[in-house]
Amino acid sequence: MRLHAVDERAAQLGLTRGMMLTDAKARLPGLLHAPADLEGDHAALQGLAEWCLRYSPFVAADGEDGLLIDATGCAHLFGGEEAMLARMESQFAKLGLKAYLGMAQTVGAASALARFGPPRAIAPQGGVSEALSALPMAALRLEPQVLLLLQRLGLTRIGQLYAMPRLALARRFRSRVAEEAVLFRLDQALGRQPESLNPLHPAPSFRAHAGYSEPVQDLSFLPEVLRRLSADLKSMLVREGQGGTRWTFRALRVDGQVAALSLRTARPVREEAHLARLFKERFEQMDLGLGAEYFILSADEAVPFTQSQGSWAESEEGGSASGQEEALAGLIDRLSVRLGAEALRLQGPCESHVPERAVHSRPALDGAGVADPAWSPSIPSAPLRSPPPRPLRPLRLLTKPEPIEVMAEVPDGPPMHFRWRHVPHQVTRAEGPERIAPEWWRLQDGVFEDVRDYFRIEDVRGRRYWVFRAGLYQDRAQNHALPGGAPSWFLHGFFA
Incomplete structure (x- = not known):
């Protein structure tokens, strides 16, 4: 999709992007102007990309004013492709943006339709070449010098390349680089060459999402939202035999911003109560602004979930070893959320005889929540009737x-x-x-x-x-x- 700010007054006066400032001020003497904030524009586009995670977990920025969304397997959640694009158009309009939308089976074709096609265009299955045939050569994302060469050769529309033999097209180019660029971009758009997008975030292993008709502004409602999402996520994790170790809770606000909380756990987790305790410590850090209408909980990293069973001979008073390890892991999770992941650390052995290098420190969340099995006791066990030997190493x-x-x-x-x-x-x-x-x-x-x-x-x-x-x-x-x-x-x- 391609985005730009809606300004009806500017459109009426014929002000367009790329116009010289002197020409614009001649048409509108009271025009206010300021230096371009390229870094701010980039940050805003990245924020919009994250806001679009409601549509798909695969979202990436495209140039300075575009977004790429891999909607494979997602359109049916919104009532089909037409309904999905209509919803996008409506929600971007609420943010003050006009969205030009294109949907196709390839990244190149979708980008071409969004930038040079009608405001809302969908290439039907198997109809990509027909949908692109009337679009200008610039839709193939070619360099300006290549476009100029194509114009001199009388090639202005993508469809003109279809019937032309490749050898004849190659003879027209003096530059092999230009020839390969045109054929490569054409093959990408038509699906003959693979092309993938680089998503803003790695695809989460598991995610659950929910939308609300009325924006949520009260932080006290967030635990209930999290409870519902974690219950949905738990069923997915149980079905796959997995547990999450990295979690992200996102609130997509009505003003296009995203409030997010991320945390890690020492052991694989999928219980709603434990997640609720961890996130509850940090809900006050979330700024919902004018309200959030969409929420996403994702297990960004998942590993096989194993439950160890303690020995029947272990006393109830001391508790089983597995239960103690789980309790310790839960304590590490809560302290890491309160104090920070780097504040709580574990000591582990290193392969070195030099004492100061024989131990290394790592965040407690990087361990399993229990003592490192590589430790070996420096004092051998002795019968109770004999006094313990003096330690060879200081405490x-x-x-x-x-x-x-x-x-x-x-x-x-x-x-x-x-x-x-x-x-x-x-x-x-x-x-x-x-x-x-x-x-x-x-x-x-x-x-x-x-x-x-x-x-x-x-x-x-x-x-x-x-x-x-x-x-x-x-x-x-x-x-x-x-x-x-x-x-x-x-x-x-x-x-x-």
Whole structure:
């Protein structure tokens, strides 16, 4: 379809798009003018494209003043093709826009009819070539220089190309590029060459929609709208054995704007009550303007829905493992909606011996809502009658190891004294060293990182620290993989 603003006064005075400003002001001396806002026009067209999701999930912008809608399988929802175009024309008129509509089996033919055909044109099944025959060559979306060449050859209508042999047409063009452009665009319009549109949003896996005769302005009515849509969507998901993990709720307003809310869930979801709780937290953020008359709920991403069954031996007091995991996933969903998806994070293991690289942080919604199965316990299980062993790793690590000043009895031995943040500490006990070597492929400032020797130490106050010596006491000239200079000491963590 092609759109433009309705201005009867301008039409009466003969003002047209592309007219020189001096000519327009000569016809209308009081004409107000302003620089073109191309970015604003583009944003407005994108907004209209989203508003047209009521007709089809496949909507794309076409140039500066057009929209492409893939209505395959959608026309019957509006009473047929004629009724669908009539409804579009009426609803765009309410927005102050005149819509020139074209419908055909190909994108090229629909664009040609909308831009150069009658205000509302439909090419019947199998009648695309006849519908396009009287249209000008410009309807094939050709470059200006190609159109000029066609005009010089006396070819002004698309129908003139039908009976002309392709070899004869090719001989008329001096430029092979121009020849291929004409034949390619003609084949696209007639369906001989495939052409697809790039939709504004990826097609949702499942979606439910509902329209209301009277615009909805009260936010308190939105939970009821969502309940109806989620019930319809649940039946689709159950039938396909799927659950949604990405959801979007859209309110299409009467002024052509779209208010939308999007969220993710930690696990596949299809229950109305859970969706209602999640969206309810954010309904106040929606601006319905003068009212919304159409609503869409879509599961933009769906995966197989599986329900795990807990063991019969699990106690009712503790609850089943599957029930606990579902409860945790629900809690993650609610907290992520309130605090933001990036605010709630999970820790996961990484393949690295270096402590600060052995853990990575990711949004909790990216996990399954439970602990990462790749974690392995650092302390082996022991009978209750024996005391638990001391941990080899501290519970708390510094974000970045901090340098300390160390005095050791022997060069390779543990610290006897150290100073951290200008505070001296006397060491009474020490365990180690534990050697940790970095990955051989990692470089730091062009050289390989130092080998680390870690010590677990305790000061006179009973505080336990995890410190390491970076580098070795040896002739650095014999080891070109290590940087020069004496080894350095760092504090890395604290034991409970």
